[in-house]
């Protein structure tokens with residue numbers, strides 16, 4: 207009886223909506239144990255809450271409550287779930303949740319949030335911008351919301367040294383083969399701000415600058431990782447090191463399953479798993495739910511939206527007459543329908559190419575006329591991206607035969623853009639995802655070029671340039687920081703070794719580290735040179751004001767970036783600087 211009374215004192219009981227709303231008025235942090243009437247609050251965690259309450263001794267800003275999901279409307283999506291769930295409300299906003307009786311994580315989250323509150327109160331830090339977890343919004347959001355609460359995400363960052371040492375693929379494969387799910391990934395050069403967000407607790411340390419330089423020296427892999435289902439997970443056999451460990455394993459850890467004899471099977475956290483695989487030194491792992499939410503917003507701002515989408519690419523083509531006469535009208539529709547144009551080019555199709563694209567009409571009596579039409583001038587070929595893009599484009603196009611389209615679907619693009627010259631649609635779209643991929647690769651083959659961000663670019667310039675590279679659709683397939691020696695410079699610049707400014711170039715390159723990269727996309731050599739702009743920044747400002755050299759260049763010599771000029775030069779340059787890195791990360 208005594209213990210029951212203590213529990214009530216420890217956690218305020220909330221069992222209706224108005225009590226819930228009142229609870230949201232609490233100042234500081236409220237740890238909410240969401241429970242089901244039929245199974246009661248999580249007993250296992252009460253000793254932790256008592257310890258936190260006593261040790262932190264923060265009556266004013268630390269509160270514990272138990273909330274019954276069945277009688278509180280806001281918690282309706284948590285009804286009938288048998289796993290314990292803890293919500294963290296900070297000054298009335300739910301900013302984190304932890305599923306399962308994960309005591310270490312709950313402990314860490316409470317301590318971190320309370321320490322933050324204390325620092326904010328003392329004026330030592332600015333309140334972080336936490337995103338609120340919306341518990342009920344519209345009915346439509348229900349499914350996405352459930353997804354959000356039912357998964358616990360971790361962030362893993364594979365550091366630049368692992369990328370250079372060709373470890374990244376191995377690490378990703380290991381993570382996946384152990385049953386973890388990689389829900390999102392991005393290969394990127396981290397910015398200073400991102401590193402400060404990741405390692406805020408060590409910013410004051412004397413070697414932090416050096417650490418930033420190391421972490422920004424090349425590509426990192428940012429992964430959002432969730433623990434897969436029980437079935438997907440590989441349970442690793444472990445042998446307890448000692449009797450004490452054996453006892454701890456079986457008593458304290460519910461996920462430990464007893465196998466035969468002294469062998470145990472354990473489902474590890476991501477950090478534990480990486481440590482056991484001896485690869486944790488290559489990765490930064492964040493498991494704290496609050497921090498993970500913050501990092502997902504930093505690295506994947508559209509994460510929730512993207513997860514509910516099925517982004518698909520398709521190839522679209524405007525045949526010559528349509529391209530010549532009504533291109534703008536079609537492009538407007540494409541834009542209004544929410545497509546993103548990833549690539550576009552004009553191309554005069556060869557007879558062979560036209561035959562391949564028009565194969566379905568080869569037995570028709572107008573086939574010859576069609577091929578003649580298709581090869582008569584430039585067509586416009588586009589790569590379109592959209593949620594459910596392939597089918598959406600096909601639906602917009604409608605039937606392929608004009609007569610059919612006019613009779614049954616006059617709204618379709620086939621009917622709207624029909625022209626006397628052809629009995630078939632003036633527009634084309636890929637038939638399936640497989641064909642789309644093949645056709646896109648055919649019309650837009652990938653090309654790589656070597657790019658250099660020269661030593662005089664400041665860290666901020668470098669970050670801005672990397673952002674522009676990404677926005678222009680380049681894939682940074684390799685990146686590293688190197689101080690270019692005379693010998694390497696000769697390999698990059700064989701064409702200007704006789705010029706009177708060549709010694710200045712050598713000196714400028716040897717002044718400090720450059721970031722060297724392999725950039726990949728369709729037509730990469732030309733596209734990168736276009737993005738760089740003319741050699742002299744003054745000329746660039748006049749001719750191409752949005753180019754990199756116009757924005758960041760200092761002089762003809764210090765023009766911040768370099769790019770290979772031809773396919774041959776790109777191959778030579780890449781070989782000179784990345785000969786040993788054959789891995790496609």
Ligand SMILES: Nc1ncnc2c1ncn2[C@@H]1O[C@H](COP(=O)(O)OP(=O)(O)OP(=O)(O)O)[C@@H](O)[C@H]1O
Nearest residue numbers: 702707710711740741762763764765767768769770
């Ligand atoms: N007139 C000049 N005075 C000083 N340095 C120059 C001059 N012209 C070129 N440079 C330097 O030599 C580099 C190579 O010159 P090049 O003529 O190949 O120009 P680019 O092809 O526009 O540049 P890059 O090869 O670096 O992409 C330039 O990027 C610049 O650093």
